[in-house]
Amino acid sequence: MFTIGQLSKRTHISIRTLRYYDELGLLKPAKVAESGYRYYSNEELRLLQHITALKELGFTLASIKELLLTTGKGAQESRWKSFLDFELAAIAEERTRLDEMEKLLQTARHALEMKGEIEAEDIFLFIRALQTPPNVRESFFARHFTEREIRILKNLPDLSSEDPRAMKWAKLIRAAMEHLHEPPSSDVSQDLARQFVEISMDWFEQDEQLIEKYWTMIRPEANEETKVYGLDADVMGYIDRIVDAYLQQDQEGTPHGEADRTAHS
Template sequence: MSAQYGIGDFSKKTNTTVRTLHYYDEIGLLKPAFLSDGGRRYYTDAEIVKLQKIVTLKYLGYSLEEIQEIIHEKDWNLKQSIQFQRGEMIKKKQQIEQMIRTLDHALTIIEDNQTIDATIFISLINSIQMENEHREFLKELIPEITINEIYNIPEEKHKQLSKRTANLFTNLKEAYGQEPSSTSVQHLIDELWQILNDLYPDTKSLIETLMEKDEELTQQLDDSPVLFPSAFNAGEEKWVGQALEIYFKKMGLILDEND
Protein backbone atom coordinates (compact mmCIF):
# COMPACT_ATOMS: atom_id res chain seq x y z
CA MET A 1 0.00 0.00 0.00
CA SER A 2 1.33 3.40 -1.01
CA ALA A 3 2.20 5.87 1.73
CA GLN A 4 -0.37 8.56 2.42
CA TYR A 5 0.44 12.13 3.34
CA GLY A 6 -1.74 14.89 4.66
CA ILE A 7 -1.31 18.17 2.84
CA GLY A 8 1.04 19.53 5.53
CA ASP A 9 3.37 16.55 5.34
CA PHE A 10 3.17 16.48 1.56
CA SER A 11 4.04 20.17 1.47
CA LYS A 12 7.18 19.60 3.57
CA LYS A 13 8.19 16.45 1.70
CA THR A 14 7.97 18.14 -1.72
CA ASN A 15 9.10 21.62 -0.62
CA THR A 16 5.88 23.06 -2.04
CA THR A 17 3.69 25.54 -0.18
CA VAL A 18 0.23 24.51 0.97
CA ARG A 19 -1.15 27.53 -0.88
CA THR A 20 0.40 26.26 -4.14
CA LEU A 21 -1.04 22.79 -3.59
CA HIS A 22 -4.48 24.31 -3.00
CA TYR A 23 -4.16 26.26 -6.23
CA TYR A 24 -3.00 23.24 -8.23
CA ASP A 25 -6.02 21.37 -6.88
CA GLU A 26 -8.38 24.20 -7.84
CA ILE A 27 -7.19 24.33 -11.45
CA GLY A 28 -7.07 20.54 -11.77
CA LEU A 29 -3.32 20.40 -12.27
CA LEU A 30 -2.54 18.23 -9.24
CA LYS A 31 -5.41 16.79 -7.27
CA PRO A 32 -4.98 14.82 -4.04
CA ALA A 33 -5.35 11.05 -4.18
CA PHE A 34 -8.48 11.30 -2.03
CA LEU A 35 -10.33 13.43 0.49
CA SER A 36 -11.17 12.28 3.99
CA ASP A 37 -14.75 12.34 5.23
CA GLY A 38 -13.91 15.69 6.80
CA GLY A 39 -12.60 17.05 3.47
CA ARG A 40 -8.89 16.80 4.30
CA ARG A 41 -6.59 16.30 1.31
CA TYR A 42 -4.36 13.24 1.20
CA TYR A 43 -1.57 12.51 -1.27
CA THR A 44 0.42 9.42 -2.21
CA ASP A 45 3.77 8.70 -3.86
CA ALA A 46 2.02 8.88 -7.25
CA GLU A 47 1.30 12.57 -6.65
CA ILE A 48 4.96 13.12 -5.74
CA VAL A 49 5.98 11.78 -9.16
CA LYS A 50 3.37 13.96 -10.85
CA LEU A 51 4.50 17.04 -8.93
CA GLN A 52 8.10 16.35 -9.98
CA LYS A 53 6.96 16.45 -13.61
CA ILE A 54 5.20 19.77 -12.99
CA VAL A 55 8.26 21.28 -11.30
CA THR A 56 10.53 20.09 -14.13
CA LEU A 57 8.26 21.51 -16.84
CA LYS A 58 7.98 24.81 -14.95
CA TYR A 59 11.78 24.95 -14.79
CA LEU A 60 11.87 24.48 -18.57
CA GLY A 61 9.64 27.54 -18.93
CA TYR A 62 6.27 25.97 -19.65
CA SER A 63 3.20 27.81 -18.40
CA LEU A 64 0.75 26.06 -16.06
CA GLU A 65 -1.76 25.92 -18.91
CA GLU A 66 0.79 24.17 -21.14
CA ILE A 67 1.77 21.79 -18.33
CA GLN A 68 -1.90 20.99 -17.83
CA GLU A 69 -2.14 19.84 -21.45
CA ILE A 70 1.17 17.96 -21.44
CA ILE A 71 0.63 15.85 -18.32
CA HIS A 72 -2.80 14.77 -19.51
CA GLU A 73 -1.60 13.78 -22.98
CA LYS A 74 -1.27 10.06 -23.54
CA ASP A 75 1.11 10.46 -26.47
CA TRP A 76 3.35 13.42 -25.72
CA ASN A 77 5.82 14.24 -28.50
CA LEU A 78 8.65 15.05 -26.11
CA LYS A 79 11.26 16.01 -28.74
CA GLN A 80 8.95 18.32 -30.65
CA SER A 81 7.74 19.97 -27.46
CA ILE A 82 11.25 20.50 -26.09
CA GLN A 83 12.47 21.89 -29.43
CA PHE A 84 9.60 24.37 -29.50
CA GLN A 85 10.21 25.39 -25.90
CA ARG A 86 13.91 25.87 -26.58
CA GLY A 87 13.01 28.23 -29.42
CA GLU A 88 10.74 30.21 -27.11
CA MET A 89 13.47 30.46 -24.49
CA ILE A 90 15.96 31.72 -27.08
CA LYS A 91 13.48 34.46 -28.02
CA LYS A 92 13.11 35.43 -24.36
CA LYS A 93 16.88 35.42 -23.96
CA GLN A 94 17.25 37.76 -26.93
CA GLN A 95 14.56 40.04 -25.51
CA ILE A 96 16.31 40.16 -22.13
CA GLU A 97 19.69 40.85 -23.77
CA GLN A 98 18.11 43.68 -25.77
CA MET A 99 16.56 45.12 -22.60
CA ILE A 100 19.94 44.99 -20.83
CA ARG A 101 21.56 46.69 -23.82
CA THR A 102 18.92 49.41 -23.74
CA LEU A 103 19.45 49.94 -20.01
CA ASP A 104 23.21 50.21 -20.57
CA HIS A 105 22.58 52.95 -23.14
CA ALA A 106 20.19 54.70 -20.77
CA LEU A 107 22.83 54.71 -18.01
CA THR A 108 25.43 56.09 -20.41
CA ILE A 109 23.09 58.86 -21.58
CA ILE A 110 22.39 60.07 -18.03
CA GLU A 111 25.93 59.47 -16.79
CA ASP A 112 26.75 63.19 -16.50
CA ASN A 113 23.21 64.41 -15.88
CA GLN A 114 20.85 63.07 -13.25
CA THR A 115 17.95 64.63 -15.15
CA ILE A 116 17.25 64.81 -18.87
CA ASP A 117 14.38 66.05 -20.98
CA ALA A 118 11.89 63.19 -21.34
CA THR A 119 11.39 63.64 -25.09
CA ILE A 120 15.15 63.46 -25.72
CA PHE A 121 15.51 60.37 -23.55
CA ILE A 122 12.58 58.58 -25.19
CA SER A 123 13.74 59.35 -28.73
CA LEU A 124 17.25 58.01 -28.07
CA ILE A 125 16.07 54.89 -26.23
CA ASN A 126 13.62 54.28 -29.07
CA SER A 127 16.57 54.09 -31.48
CA ILE A 128 17.85 51.07 -29.51
CA GLN A 129 14.49 49.49 -28.71
CA MET A 130 13.21 49.71 -32.30
CA GLU A 131 16.46 48.99 -34.11
CA ASN A 132 15.09 46.04 -36.12
CA GLU A 133 12.01 48.04 -37.14
CA HIS A 134 14.21 50.98 -38.15
CA ARG A 135 16.35 48.69 -40.30
CA GLU A 136 13.27 47.39 -42.10
CA PHE A 137 12.01 50.94 -42.61
CA LEU A 138 15.30 52.06 -44.16
CA LYS A 139 15.45 49.07 -46.53
CA GLU A 140 12.84 50.84 -48.66
CA LEU A 141 15.05 53.92 -48.97
CA ILE A 142 18.74 53.04 -48.97
CA PRO A 143 20.90 50.00 -49.82
CA GLU A 144 21.15 47.31 -47.17
CA ILE A 145 24.94 47.54 -47.17
CA THR A 146 24.62 51.17 -46.06
CA ILE A 147 22.19 50.18 -43.30
CA ASN A 148 24.66 47.57 -42.03
CA GLU A 149 27.49 50.12 -42.01
CA ILE A 150 25.33 52.49 -39.94
CA TYR A 151 24.19 49.93 -37.38
CA ASN A 152 27.12 47.52 -37.17
CA ILE A 153 29.35 49.71 -35.03
CA PRO A 154 31.05 48.80 -31.73
CA GLU A 155 28.62 48.93 -28.82
CA GLU A 156 30.79 51.31 -26.79
CA LYS A 157 30.98 53.74 -29.71
CA HIS A 158 27.21 53.52 -30.11
CA LYS A 159 26.68 54.37 -26.43
CA GLN A 160 29.04 57.34 -26.62
CA LEU A 161 27.26 58.65 -29.74
CA SER A 162 23.95 58.40 -27.87
CA LYS A 163 25.46 60.35 -24.99
CA ARG A 164 26.82 63.06 -27.30
CA THR A 165 23.47 63.28 -29.05
CA ALA A 166 21.62 63.68 -25.74
CA ASN A 167 23.92 66.53 -24.72
CA LEU A 168 23.59 68.19 -28.12
CA PHE A 169 19.79 67.96 -28.15
CA THR A 170 19.73 69.45 -24.64
CA ASN A 171 21.87 72.37 -25.84
CA LEU A 172 19.64 72.85 -28.90
CA LYS A 173 16.57 73.06 -26.69
CA GLU A 174 18.31 75.64 -24.52
CA ALA A 175 19.25 77.65 -27.64
CA TYR A 176 15.72 77.55 -29.05
CA GLY A 177 14.56 81.03 -30.01
CA GLN A 178 17.94 82.30 -31.10
CA GLU A 179 18.45 83.28 -34.72
CA PRO A 180 18.96 79.99 -36.68
CA SER A 181 21.79 81.60 -38.67
CA SER A 182 23.68 82.77 -35.56
CA THR A 183 27.20 81.48 -34.97
CA SER A 184 26.22 79.73 -31.74
CA VAL A 185 23.29 77.86 -33.32
CA GLN A 186 25.27 76.92 -36.42
CA HIS A 187 28.02 75.64 -34.16
CA LEU A 188 25.48 73.27 -32.57
CA ILE A 189 24.33 72.11 -36.01
CA ASP A 190 27.98 71.49 -36.90
CA GLU A 191 28.23 69.29 -33.78
CA LEU A 192 25.23 67.33 -35.08
CA TRP A 193 26.97 66.94 -38.43
CA GLN A 194 30.09 65.61 -36.72
CA ILE A 195 28.03 63.06 -34.79
CA LEU A 196 26.36 61.91 -38.00
CA ASN A 197 29.72 61.57 -39.71
CA ASP A 198 31.11 59.60 -36.78
CA LEU A 199 28.16 57.26 -37.18
CA TYR A 200 28.43 57.08 -40.97
CA PRO A 201 31.40 58.81 -42.67
CA ASP A 202 29.59 59.40 -45.98
CA THR A 203 26.67 61.23 -44.38
CA LYS A 204 26.50 63.85 -47.15
CA SER A 205 25.85 61.22 -49.84
CA LEU A 206 23.31 59.51 -47.58
CA ILE A 207 21.39 62.75 -47.08
CA GLU A 208 21.48 63.44 -50.83
CA THR A 209 19.98 59.98 -51.42
CA LEU A 210 17.22 60.61 -48.86
CA MET A 211 16.51 64.04 -50.35
CA GLU A 212 15.93 62.40 -53.74
CA LYS A 213 13.30 60.22 -52.04
CA ASP A 214 11.80 63.04 -49.98
CA GLU A 215 8.19 62.35 -51.02
CA GLU A 216 8.50 58.62 -50.34
CA LEU A 217 10.26 59.28 -47.01
CA THR A 218 7.59 61.76 -45.91
CA GLN A 219 4.82 59.30 -46.76
CA GLN A 220 6.48 56.47 -44.85
CA LEU A 221 7.01 58.69 -41.81
CA ASP A 222 3.35 59.73 -41.94
CA ASP A 223 2.38 56.04 -42.06
CA SER A 224 4.62 55.21 -39.07
CA PRO A 225 4.15 58.09 -36.59
CA VAL A 226 5.38 56.15 -33.53
CA LEU A 227 8.44 54.64 -35.23
CA PHE A 228 10.64 57.72 -34.82
CA PRO A 229 9.46 59.83 -31.85
CA SER A 230 10.92 63.34 -32.07
CA ALA A 231 13.15 64.81 -29.37
CA PHE A 232 11.62 68.23 -30.11
CA ASN A 233 8.18 69.83 -30.05
CA ALA A 234 6.66 71.31 -33.21
CA GLY A 235 8.15 74.77 -32.69
CA GLU A 236 11.61 73.39 -31.92
CA GLU A 237 11.46 71.07 -34.94
CA LYS A 238 10.69 73.97 -37.27
CA TRP A 239 13.52 76.03 -35.74
CA VAL A 240 16.04 73.17 -36.01
CA GLY A 241 14.88 72.60 -39.59
CA GLN A 242 15.62 76.23 -40.44
CA ALA A 243 19.07 75.98 -38.87
CA LEU A 244 19.77 72.75 -40.79
CA GLU A 245 18.64 74.33 -44.05
CA ILE A 246 21.11 77.20 -43.56
CA TYR A 247 23.91 74.77 -42.71
CA PHE A 248 23.15 72.49 -45.64
CA LYS A 249 23.03 75.36 -48.12
CA LYS A 250 26.60 76.22 -47.17
CA MET A 251 27.51 72.64 -48.07
CA GLY A 252 25.60 72.73 -51.33
CA LEU A 253 22.71 70.62 -50.02
CA ILE A 254 19.37 72.21 -50.89
CA LEU A 255 16.41 70.93 -48.86
CA ASP A 256 13.76 72.91 -50.70
CA GLU A 257 13.71 72.79 -54.50
CA ASN A 258 11.91 76.15 -54.56
CA ASP A 259 14.84 77.98 -52.86
Protein backbone atom coordinates in the same frame (compact mmCIF):
# COMPACT_ATOMS: atom_id res chain seq x y z
CA MET B 1 3.13 8.30 4.28
CA PHE B 2 2.79 12.06 4.56
CA THR B 3 -0.13 14.12 5.74
CA ILE B 4 -1.01 17.06 3.52
CA GLY B 5 0.63 19.37 6.06
CA GLN B 6 3.83 17.37 6.07
CA LEU B 7 3.92 17.27 2.27
CA SER B 8 3.38 21.02 2.19
CA LYS B 9 6.31 21.65 4.53
CA ARG B 10 8.56 19.21 2.69
CA THR B 11 7.90 20.73 -0.76
CA HIS B 12 7.17 24.37 0.21
CA ILE B 13 3.89 24.14 -1.68
CA SER B 14 0.83 25.47 0.15
CA ILE B 15 -1.92 23.18 1.41
CA ARG B 16 -4.39 25.21 -0.63
CA THR B 17 -2.42 24.47 -3.82
CA LEU B 18 -2.22 20.76 -2.99
CA ARG B 19 -5.98 20.63 -2.50
CA TYR B 20 -6.44 22.45 -5.80
CA TYR B 21 -4.23 19.88 -7.55
CA ASP B 22 -6.48 17.19 -6.05
CA GLU B 23 -9.61 18.90 -7.39
CA LEU B 24 -8.04 19.03 -10.85
CA GLY B 25 -7.18 15.35 -10.72
CA LEU B 26 -3.55 16.29 -11.12
CA LEU B 27 -2.27 14.97 -7.80
CA LYS B 28 -4.56 12.57 -5.95
CA PRO B 29 -3.57 11.43 -2.43
CA ALA B 30 -2.61 7.80 -2.02
CA LYS B 31 -5.24 7.45 0.68
CA VAL B 32 -8.10 9.46 2.12
CA ALA B 33 -9.06 8.38 5.66
CA GLU B 34 -12.65 8.21 6.87
CA SER B 35 -11.91 11.37 8.77
CA GLY B 36 -11.17 13.12 5.46
CA TYR B 37 -7.44 13.41 6.06
CA ARG B 38 -5.31 13.07 2.91
CA TYR B 39 -2.20 10.92 2.95
CA TYR B 40 0.56 10.92 0.33
CA SER B 41 3.26 8.35 -0.45
CA ASN B 42 6.70 8.74 -1.98
CA GLU B 43 5.08 8.19 -5.38
CA GLU B 44 2.90 11.32 -4.96
CA LEU B 45 5.96 13.20 -3.71
CA ARG B 46 7.85 12.25 -6.87
CA LEU B 47 4.85 13.24 -9.02
CA LEU B 48 4.58 16.60 -7.24
CA GLN B 49 8.25 17.29 -7.91
CA HIS B 50 7.61 16.46 -11.56
CA ILE B 51 4.68 18.88 -11.68
CA THR B 52 6.77 21.62 -10.07
CA ALA B 53 9.57 21.08 -12.59
CA LEU B 54 7.14 21.28 -15.51
CA LYS B 55 5.69 24.52 -14.14
CA GLU B 56 9.21 25.95 -14.05
CA LEU B 57 9.47 25.11 -17.75
CA GLY B 58 6.38 27.21 -18.39
CA PHE B 59 3.78 24.46 -18.81
CA THR B 60 0.20 25.19 -17.80
CA LEU B 61 -1.56 22.91 -15.33
CA ALA B 62 -3.84 21.69 -18.12
CA SER B 63 -0.90 20.73 -20.32
CA ILE B 64 0.86 19.08 -17.36
CA LYS B 65 -2.20 16.97 -16.65
CA GLU B 66 -2.48 15.98 -20.30
CA LEU B 67 1.20 15.10 -20.45
CA LEU B 68 1.18 13.05 -17.26
CA LEU B 69 -1.94 11.15 -18.27
CA THR B 70 -0.48 10.22 -21.66
CA THR B 71 0.39 6.52 -21.73
CA GLY B 72 2.81 4.68 -24.00
CA LYS B 73 6.40 5.70 -24.57
CA GLY B 74 5.91 6.80 -28.17
CA ALA B 75 2.80 8.84 -27.41
CA GLN B 76 4.42 10.46 -24.38
CA GLU B 77 7.54 11.38 -26.36
CA SER B 78 5.40 12.94 -29.07
CA ARG B 79 3.42 14.87 -26.47
CA TRP B 80 6.64 16.09 -24.83
CA LYS B 81 7.98 17.33 -28.17
CA SER B 82 4.71 19.08 -28.92
CA PHE B 83 4.62 20.90 -25.59
CA LEU B 84 8.31 21.82 -25.62
CA ASP B 85 8.10 23.15 -29.18
CA PHE B 86 5.05 25.19 -28.21
CA GLU B 87 6.79 26.72 -25.20
CA LEU B 88 9.93 27.49 -27.20
CA ALA B 89 7.86 29.21 -29.89
CA ALA B 90 6.03 31.24 -27.23
CA ILE B 91 9.33 32.32 -25.69
CA ALA B 92 10.71 33.34 -29.08
CA GLU B 93 7.59 35.39 -29.75
CA GLU B 94 7.80 37.05 -26.34
CA ARG B 95 11.49 37.80 -26.85
CA THR B 96 10.69 39.49 -30.15
CA ARG B 97 7.95 41.53 -28.47
CA LEU B 98 10.29 42.59 -25.66
CA ASP B 99 13.06 43.49 -28.13
CA GLU B 100 10.64 45.71 -30.05
CA MET B 101 9.38 47.28 -26.84
CA GLU B 102 12.96 47.99 -25.73
CA LYS B 103 13.70 49.70 -29.04
CA LEU B 104 10.53 51.78 -28.75
CA LEU B 105 11.40 52.83 -25.19
CA GLN B 106 14.99 53.65 -26.16
CA THR B 107 13.71 55.81 -29.03
CA ALA B 108 11.25 57.56 -26.72
CA ARG B 109 14.01 58.17 -24.16
CA HIS B 110 16.27 59.77 -26.75
CA ALA B 111 13.36 61.76 -28.18
CA LEU B 112 12.56 63.10 -24.72
CA GLU B 113 16.17 64.17 -24.30
CA MET B 114 16.03 65.81 -27.71
CA LYS B 115 12.79 67.78 -27.34
CA GLY B 116 11.98 67.76 -23.65
CA GLU B 117 8.56 66.27 -24.42
CA ILE B 118 6.96 63.44 -26.36
CA GLU B 119 3.76 63.87 -28.32
CA ALA B 120 1.36 61.00 -29.01
CA GLU B 121 2.05 61.40 -32.73
CA ASP B 122 5.76 60.90 -32.00
CA ILE B 123 5.04 57.51 -30.41
CA PHE B 124 3.04 56.41 -33.46
CA LEU B 125 5.85 57.69 -35.70
CA PHE B 126 8.38 55.58 -33.79
CA ILE B 127 6.16 52.51 -34.04
CA ARG B 128 5.76 52.93 -37.81
CA ALA B 129 9.51 53.37 -38.19
CA LEU B 130 10.26 50.22 -36.20
CA GLN B 131 7.70 48.27 -38.21
CA THR B 132 9.17 49.33 -41.56
CA PRO B 133 10.43 46.17 -43.32
CA PRO B 134 14.26 46.04 -43.49
CA ASN B 135 14.12 45.53 -47.25
CA VAL B 136 12.63 49.02 -47.70
CA ARG B 137 15.69 50.62 -46.11
CA GLU B 138 18.04 48.27 -47.95
CA SER B 139 16.43 49.14 -51.27
CA PHE B 140 16.73 52.88 -50.58
CA PHE B 141 20.40 52.57 -49.67
CA ALA B 142 21.15 50.44 -52.74
CA ARG B 143 19.61 53.06 -55.05
CA HIS B 144 21.52 56.03 -53.69
CA PHE B 145 24.76 54.91 -52.08
CA THR B 146 27.84 52.81 -52.75
CA GLU B 147 28.68 49.75 -50.66
CA ARG B 148 31.25 51.70 -48.68
CA GLU B 149 28.78 54.54 -48.06
CA ILE B 150 26.10 52.07 -46.97
CA ARG B 151 28.49 50.55 -44.45
CA ILE B 152 29.17 53.99 -42.98
CA LEU B 153 25.49 54.96 -42.87
CA LYS B 154 24.52 51.71 -41.17
CA ASN B 155 27.02 52.49 -38.45
CA LEU B 156 25.43 55.85 -37.61
CA PRO B 157 23.88 56.03 -34.11
CA ASP B 158 20.36 54.64 -33.96
CA LEU B 159 17.88 56.29 -31.57
CA SER B 160 16.34 52.87 -30.89
CA SER B 161 19.64 51.46 -29.59
CA GLU B 162 21.73 51.79 -26.42
CA ASP B 163 24.55 53.32 -28.44
CA PRO B 164 25.87 56.21 -26.26
CA ARG B 165 26.34 58.25 -29.43
CA ALA B 166 22.55 58.37 -29.78
CA MET B 167 22.22 60.24 -26.49
CA LYS B 168 25.09 62.53 -27.47
CA TRP B 169 23.28 63.32 -30.72
CA ALA B 170 19.98 63.91 -28.90
CA LYS B 171 21.62 66.39 -26.51
CA LEU B 172 23.33 68.20 -29.39
CA ILE B 173 20.10 68.54 -31.38
CA ARG B 174 18.31 69.85 -28.28
CA ALA B 175 21.02 72.47 -27.83
CA ALA B 176 20.56 73.50 -31.47
CA MET B 177 16.78 73.78 -30.95
CA GLU B 178 17.31 75.97 -27.91
CA HIS B 179 19.62 78.38 -29.77
CA LEU B 180 17.91 78.67 -33.15
CA HIS B 181 17.91 82.46 -32.95
CA GLU B 182 21.51 82.85 -31.86
CA PRO B 183 23.75 84.67 -34.36
CA PRO B 184 25.77 82.10 -36.33
CA SER B 185 29.07 83.61 -35.21
CA SER B 186 28.26 83.80 -31.49
CA ASP B 187 30.34 81.77 -29.07
CA VAL B 188 27.50 79.34 -28.31
CA SER B 189 26.71 78.84 -32.01
CA GLN B 190 30.33 78.31 -32.89
CA ASP B 191 30.77 75.79 -30.08
CA LEU B 192 27.77 73.87 -31.39
CA ALA B 193 29.13 74.12 -34.93
CA ARG B 194 32.45 72.69 -33.78
CA GLN B 195 30.65 69.72 -32.20
CA PHE B 196 28.58 69.09 -35.32
CA VAL B 197 31.66 69.19 -37.53
CA GLU B 198 33.69 66.93 -35.23
CA ILE B 199 31.08 64.20 -34.81
CA SER B 200 30.13 64.34 -38.50
CA MET B 201 33.74 63.81 -39.57
CA ASP B 202 34.10 61.04 -37.00
CA TRP B 203 30.86 59.18 -37.76
CA PHE B 204 31.22 59.58 -41.56
CA GLU B 205 34.89 58.53 -41.51
CA GLN B 206 36.18 61.91 -42.75
CA ASP B 207 34.11 61.60 -45.94
CA GLU B 208 32.97 65.18 -46.55
CA GLN B 209 31.27 64.30 -49.82
CA LEU B 210 29.13 61.65 -48.13
CA ILE B 211 28.22 64.10 -45.36
CA GLU B 212 27.01 66.62 -47.92
CA LYS B 213 25.22 63.94 -49.93
CA TYR B 214 23.41 62.53 -46.92
CA TRP B 215 22.61 65.96 -45.45
CA THR B 216 21.06 67.08 -48.75
CA MET B 217 19.05 63.87 -49.05
CA ILE B 218 17.47 64.13 -45.59
CA ARG B 219 16.62 67.82 -45.91
CA PRO B 220 12.81 68.22 -46.01
CA GLU B 221 11.40 70.22 -48.89
CA ALA B 222 8.83 72.99 -48.34
CA ASN B 223 5.69 71.59 -46.65
CA GLU B 224 7.32 68.15 -46.48
CA GLU B 225 7.43 66.01 -43.33
CA THR B 226 10.69 65.75 -41.42
CA LYS B 227 12.73 62.84 -42.78
CA VAL B 228 14.99 62.37 -39.74
CA TYR B 229 13.56 62.88 -36.27
CA GLY B 230 14.61 66.21 -34.80
CA LEU B 231 15.97 67.57 -38.08
CA ASP B 232 13.17 69.78 -39.34
CA ALA B 233 13.83 72.63 -41.79
CA ASP B 234 14.45 75.21 -39.04
CA VAL B 235 16.98 73.08 -37.17
CA MET B 236 18.81 72.06 -40.34
CA GLY B 237 18.86 75.69 -41.49
CA TYR B 238 20.43 76.80 -38.21
CA ILE B 239 23.03 74.03 -38.37
CA ASP B 240 23.87 75.02 -41.95
CA ARG B 241 24.38 78.67 -40.94
CA ILE B 242 26.56 78.00 -37.91
CA VAL B 243 28.68 75.38 -39.67
CA ASP B 244 29.19 77.68 -42.68
CA ALA B 245 30.33 80.44 -40.33
CA TYR B 246 32.60 78.02 -38.49
CA LEU B 247 34.26 76.76 -41.67
CA GLN B 248 34.59 80.28 -43.06
CA GLN B 249 36.38 81.45 -39.94
CA ASP B 250 38.64 78.42 -40.21
CA GLN B 251 39.57 79.40 -43.74
CA GLU B 252 40.16 83.03 -42.76
CA GLY B 253 42.11 82.05 -39.67
CA THR B 254 39.75 84.08 -37.46
CA PRO B 255 39.34 82.72 -33.93
CA HIS B 256 35.82 81.36 -33.48
CA GLY B 257 33.61 83.91 -31.76
CA GLU B 258 36.03 86.77 -32.54
CA ALA B 259 34.07 87.94 -35.60
CA ASP B 260 30.90 88.26 -33.56
CA ARG B 261 32.62 90.16 -30.76
CA THR B 262 34.21 92.52 -33.29
CA ALA B 263 30.87 93.16 -34.97
CA HIS B 264 29.32 94.16 -31.64
CA SER B 265 32.25 96.25 -30.32
